[in-house]
Amino acid sequence: MRLFHTLCLLVVATGVLIAGCKKSDHHDPSSSVYIIKAFTFTRTLNTGLTVDVDGVIGKDTISVLVPPGIQLTRLVPTITYQGASLSPADKTPQDFSTPVRYTVTAQNGMLHTWVVVVRNQSTDKSIISFQLRPQENPGLSTTINGIITNDTITVPYSGPLPLSGLTPYVTYTGVRLSPNSGEKKDFTQPVFYNVTAEDGSIKEYRVSVVQNKLLYIGSDDGNLYAIDASTGVQCWKFSMGGSIRSSPTLAAGTVYVGSGNGYLYAVDSATGSLKWRHGFSQPVYSCPTVSGGSVFVYCAANLVSLDTATGNVNWQYYTNDLVNVVESPTVANGMVYVSTYLGSFSVGAINVTTGKLVWGYQSGGLGRSNPAVVNGVVYAGQEGYTVVALDAFNGAEKWHYYNREHGGSTSPTVAAGKVFSGDFDGSIYALDSATGALQWNFASNGIQYMGYQSATGITVGLWSSPVYANGIVFAGNNDGENYAINAATGRSAWIWYLDGLSANPAATQATVANGTVFFGTTGGQVMAMDAASGVVKWTFQTNRAVYSGACVVGIDGTVYHPGESGDTQ
Numbered sequence: 001m002r003l004f005h006t007l008c009l010l011v012v013a014t015g016v017l018i019a020g021c022k023k024s025d026h027h028d029p030s031s032s033v034y035i036i037k038a039f040t041f042t043r044t045l046n047t048g049l050t051v052d053v054d055g056v057i058g059k060d061t062i063s064v065l066v067p068p069g070i071q072l073t074r075l076v077p078t079i080t081y082q083g084a085s086l087s088p089a090d091k092t093p094q095d096f097s098t099p100v101r102y103t104v105t106a107q108n109g110m111l112h113t114w115v116v117v118v119r120n121q122s123t124d125k126s127i128i129s130f131q132l133r134p135q136e137n138p139g140l141s142t143t144i145n146g147i148i149t150n151d152t153i154t155v156p157y158s159g160p161l162p163l164s165g166l167t168p169y170v171t172y173t174g175v176r177l178s179p180n181s182g183e184k185k186d187f188t189q190p191v192f193y194n195v196t197a198e199d200g201s202i203k204e205y206r207v208s209v210v211q212n213k214l215l216y217i218g219s220d221d222g223n224l225y226a227i228d229a230s231t232g233v234q235c236w237k238f239s240m241g242g243s244i245r246s247s248p249t250l251a252a253g254t255v256y257v258g259s260g261n262g263y264l265y266a267v268d269s270a271t272g273s274l275k276w277r278h279g280f281s282q283p284v285y286s287c288p289t290v291s292g293g294s295v296f297v298y299c300a301a302n303l304v305s306l307d308t309a310t311g312n313v314n315w316q317y318y319t320n321d322l323v324n325v326v327e328s329p330t331v332a333n334g335m336v337y338v339s340t341y342l343g344s345f346s347v348g349a350i351n352v353t354t355g356k357l358v359w360g361y362q363s364g365g366l367g368r369s370n371p372a373v374v375n376g377v378v379y380a381g382q383e384g385y386t387v388v389a390l391d392a393f394n395g396a397e398k399w400h401y402y403n404r405e406h407g408g409s410t411s412p413t414v415a416a417g418k419v420f421s422g423d424f425d426g427s428i429y430a431l432d433s434a435t436g437a438l439q440w441n442f443a444s445n446g447i448q449y450m451g452y453q454s455a456t457g458i459t460v461g462l463w464s465s466p467v468y469a470n471g472i473v474f475a476g477n478n479d480g481e482n483y484a485i486n487a488a489t490g491r492s493a494w495i496w497y498l499d500g501l502s503a504n505p506a507a508t509q510a511t512v513a514n515g516t517v518f519f520g521t522t523g524g525q526v527m528a529m530d531a532a533s534g535v536v537k538w539t540f541q542t543n544r545a546v547y548s549g550a551c552v553v554g555i556d557g558t559v560y561h562p563g564e565s566g567d568t569q
Contacts, residue, residue, distance in 0.1 A: 031107035036114055038080040039102075041066060045076040045091065055116070062102075064118040068199050072097045072118055083107070124173040125197035127205055130155065136167035136182060146207065154230060155187075155209040158556035163187045163209055163515070174198070188515070189530075211514030215552040216255050216269070217526055218244025220544035224257055224265070225526070226272060229513070229552055232528060232538030236272035240265060242283065247509060247549035247565050251290035254308065255551070256297075258284025264297050266311060276311035280304075287328040287370065287549075287565040291352065296336050298327045303338050303350060315355030319343035328370035328411070328564060333392055339367025339380050347371060347380045347390060359395035363388060369411035369465065370564065372419075374433070379412045379419050387412055387421050387431060399436035401429070410475075411564050415468035416487055422463025422475060428483075430473075430490060440490030446479020464549075465563030469512035469531060475563070476508035482519050484534060494534035509549030509562035520546025 039055035039062050048070045055064040066072070072095070079090045083104040094100050096118035105111040130146035130153050139161050146155040146168075157163070163186070170181035176196040185191050187209035195203050212229035219225065220243040226235040242261025249256050254275060255267045260283040266275040286298040294305045294314055301321040305314040321327075321343030329338045335349040335358055345360030346367045366383035373379075377398060378390040389398040410422035418439055419431045426446055430439040444463070466475040472493055473485040484493040496519075511518045517531045522545040528537040549562025 032110055034081075034083040034104040034106040034110060034112045036062070036079060036081045036086075036102065036104060038078075039064065039116065040078045041075055042078050045078065046070075055118075057114070060114060062114050062116045064096075064116065065121045065198060066118060068120050068123055070120060072120070075118065077116075121198040122173075123197050123199055123201060125195040125201060125203040126173050127153065127177075127193065127195060128171040128173060129169075130207065131169045132157070132159070132166055132209075133169050136169055137161055148205075151203065151205050153193075153205055153207040155207065156213070156555040157209045157211055158554065163211075166209065168207075211555055212516060213553045213555050214269075215511075215518060215526075215550045216248045216250060216257070217518075217520060217546065217550040218246065218248060218257055218259075218548035219520075219524065219542035219546050220244070221524070221542050222259070222261075222544075223542065224248065224255065224267060224272075225540070225542065226255075226269070227526060227540055229516070229518075229528070232526070232540045234540065238265075238267050238272045238274070243544070245285045245547045247287040247562050248551040249288050249290055249561065249565060250551050250553060250559050251295075251308065256288040256290060256295050256308075257548075258286055258288060258297060258299070260285070264288060264295070264299075264306070264311070266295075266308070278306055278311040278313075282323055285326040287561075289329055289331055289565065291331040294352070296329045296331060298329055298338060301325070301340075301343065303329060303336060303355075305336075305352075305355060317350050317355050317357065319345070319348070325368075327367070330371050330373055332373040333376075335392075337371040337373055337378055337380075337392075339369055339371060339382075341366050341368065346382060347378060347388070347395070349378075349392070349395065361388075361390055361395040361397070363400075372412050372414050374414040377433070379414055379433075381410055381412055381421050383424075386423055386429060387419055387436070389419075389433075389436060401431050401436045401438065410463050411465040413466050413468050413473075413563050416471070418487065420466045420468060420473050420487070422466060422477075424462070426463075426477070426479070428463060428466060428473065428475060428485065430487070442483075442485050442490045442492070444477040444479050444483065445481055445495070446477055464509045467510050467512050467563040469517075470515075472531065474510040474512055474517050474531070476510055476519060482508065482510065482517075482529075482534075484517070484531070496529060496534045496536075508546065509564055511550040511552050511560055511562045513552040513558075513560040514554055518550040518552060520548060520550070522546070526550065 041053045043049040055062040074093050075096050076093050084107045085105045087103050100116045103113040132144040134140045140159050146153045167184045174195045174197045178194045190208045193205045210230035215229045224238045240259040242259040246258030253269050255269045258264050262280050263277045264284050265277045280299040282300040284299050288297040300323045302316045304316040319340045321340040325341040329336050346363045348360040349358040369381040371378045371380040376392045378392045386401045388400040412419050412421040419433050422428045426444045427441045429441045462478045464476040466473050473487050476482045482496040508520045519527045524542045526540040552560040
C-alpha cells in the first residue's frame with residue numbers, strides 16, 4: 001500500500017512537471033503588444049471642431065490636419081490603443097503647437113513611441129506658374145510663360161500651333177487642380193482652372209491665351225485710347241481737343257493720328273505722351289502711313305511727307321483737289337499712291353523721296369479711297385467706276401469694273417485672288433483681281449433703305465472699307481449692322497446688329513487681328529468680337545461716337561489696320 005501511494009505521488013509530480021514545461025513554451029501574446037489603433041480629435045471634446053478629425057497613423061508618426069482657425073495649444077485627443085499603458089494619457093489636453101510624443105508600453109515592459117504632429121489645414125490654393133512648353137507642345141521652339149494677375153492668367157502667344165489644342169504645364173499650391181496640368185484644352189475661348197486647398201476651399205482662375213496686345217483708336221470725344229486688346233481695359237488716353245476720325249498707325253514706338261483740330265500727332269505708344277504735332281489748315285481725317293522714316297498724310301488737297309522724328313515737312317505735293325476731301329495714301333514700290341476727288345488726277349503716284357509726280361491717271365471718276373497696291377497693280381475705288389486696276393509703275397489701265405448704277409465708296413482690299421469693295425448701292429462686290437470679272441455681290445440688309453436720309457441727314461447704304469481674314473470679309477454698314485461675309489461664296493457668315501438706322505447712321509471701320517474683329521460704334525463703344533462667330537468678347541465705352549478704325553498690335557509685333565488705312569492692302 002505504501003508503494004502504491006508512492007507511485008501515485010510520482011505520477012502527479014510528473015504531470016505537474018510536464019504541465020509546467022508546456023506553459024513555459026507558450027507565452028501570453030498580449031504581454032508584448034504596444035500599438036495605437038486610432039488617434040482622433042472629437043468635436044465633443046474640442047471647441048471649434050464641427051466634425052471629428054482622425055489622424056493618419058504611420059510606423060513612428062501620427063499626422064493630424066485640423067481646420068484653419070483651430071487653436072493647437074489645448075487639444076484633447078481620444079486615443080484607442082493596445083498595451084499596458086499610454087503616456088501621456090488618453091483624453092488629456094495637450095499643446096500641439098509643437099510635436100508631442102506618445103508612448104505605449106506593453107505588458108512585458110517593451111514600449112514604442114509615436115511623434116504626433118498636428119497642424120492647421122492650409123488655405124493655399126494658388127497657381128504658381130502656367131506655361132506652354134515644347135515638351136507638351138511639339139512645334140513650339142521656346143517656353144511661353146503666362147502672366148498671373150490675381151485670378152487672371154494671360155498667356156501671350158505667337159506660336160505656330162492652333163489655340164484649339166494647347167497643353168499647359170501648371171505648378172500650384174493646394175491638393176488638387178482641375179483641369180489637370182498636362183491636359184490638352186481648347187484656348188480659343190478663356191478656360192477656367194480651379195485649385196482646391198487642403199481645407200476644401202477653391203480658387204478659380206480665368207486663363208486667356210491671347211495673340212493681340214494693344215489697340216489704338218480715336219473717338220469723337222477727342223481722345224486717343226490705348227486699350228488692352230485681350231481684355232478691353234484702358235491703358236492710357238491722350239486728349240487732342242478735336243474729334244478723331246483718322247485711323248491711327250504705329251511705327252517704332254510711336255502712334256501717328258490726325259485730329260479734327262487740324263493737327264497730326266505723334267504720341268509715345270507706351271506712355272501716351274506727346275512727341276510732336278504738326279498743324280494744318282483743315283481737319284486731319286486722313287489715315288497716316290509710315291515708311292522709311294517719313295509719315296505721309298493727306299490734308300487740304302496736299303499730300304505731305306513729314307519726318308517721323310521731328311514732324312518737320314520733307315515735301316508736299318498739291319493735288320488741286322477740293323480742300324475738304326479726305327483721302328489716305330499708300331506707300332509701295334518707292335512711290336506714294338493717292339486718289340483725288342476733283343484733282344489733277346484720279347489716281348496718282350508720287351516719288352516717295354522727292355515728292356515729284358511719277359504718273360497720274362485721270363478717269364473723271366472722283367476718287368474717294370486709298371488705293372491698294374498688290375503685285376505691281378494699283379486698285380482704287382472711283383465714283384465713276386466701282387474699281388479701276390492700274391499698272392503700279394506707269395499708271396496704265398488694266399481693267400475697270402462698272403456696275404452701271406453706282407460708283408465705289410470704299411477702299412478696296414485684295415486677297416485670295418479677289419478685290420473686295422463696297423459701293424453706294426448698299427452692296428459689297430468681289431471681283432477677279434486679274435480680270436475685274438464679277439464673282440459675287442452681297443447686299444446689306446439696309447439696301448431697302450438705300451438713299452434714305454437718317455435722322456442726322458446721312459444717306460443710308462454706305463459701307464466701311466472691307467478687310468479680309470481667314471476666308472471672311474468684314475465690313476460695317478450704316479444700316480446699323482456689322483457683317484461677316486464668306487469670301488468664296490458671298491454668303492453671310494454672321495451679322496451683328498447694333499441699334500438701327502436712325503441711331504447709327506454711319507458705317508464703322510473693322511480691323512481683324514488673330515481671330516478677333518474690332519469695331520467702333522456711333523454709340524461710342526469699341527467692341528471686340530470673335531471673328532468666327534460674332535460673339536462679343538468685350539466692350540469699351542468712350543464718350544462720343546467712334547468712326548476711327550483700330551490699329552491693333554499682336555503679341556509678335558505684327559500691326560493690323562482697318563481697310564481704310566494705306567497700311568492695309
